Amino acid sequence: MIRPGLIVLALMAGQPALAQDFAESQAGILRWLDKLTGETADIELLRGQEAVSGRLTIRLDACRYPADNPTSDAQAHLTILDAGVAQPVFEGWMVASSPALSALDHPRYDVWVLRCVTPEPAPQAEETTSEGAGE
Template sequence: MRLLAALLLALPLPAMAQTYADADAGVLRWLDKLTGETADIELVLGQEAQSGRLTIRLDACRYPADNPASDAEAHLTITDRGVEKPVFDGWMVASSPALSALDHPRYDVWVLRCVTPALPAPVDGPATSEGDGQ
């Protein structure tokens, strides 16, 4: 019986799935490779921004619930003026922009972060007055 229990404990356990929280907004970076111009764009869900010939829409933004400052994922729909179908329609991951990247000869767009609830300010120790001789 002990041998069976030891064998069961030695078996690898399935990885815990990471839970994500949805954000109401996200921050993206846009680059015009021809001119070198860049801009950071903050969008709320469903909002569109015009950058050069591109129209960028943020469809969703999520982040790890246990670590809001960690890796963000955003679903974007990007269209190019004069092109019928979207030039990008999918998820981008902030830490791995090349994993699912916009394939455009002139522009790059990538996710920086989701806009998350403000984290509480750190609590400092007791204040000491300057010049009190200590």
């Protein structure tokens, strides 16, 4: 007997995924937590910039956000090094809305993405009127 759920799943597998356009940001904002002391800090990094927090060195490699909704789901590619470990303890994408999806697995520290820094909207130009001109 074929289950109805399997039919739906099979039909969905044949459908193309909807692509979402992402815009690249020049900077991102992360949150760092020391689980031992309870200390937290928000860190704003430019793309390629590093910050040292505790024993961690955190580098923002890229930050992107949905082009049609800049305040929505940010994604950042991070490289995180621990002073006591030769290899990176984390290297990959973190998603702001799902931090557990791809998380730093460290016994003392936690790092997650808050958002990308998005450009400010251009101010609206004030309309000038011809009233009063030449008086």
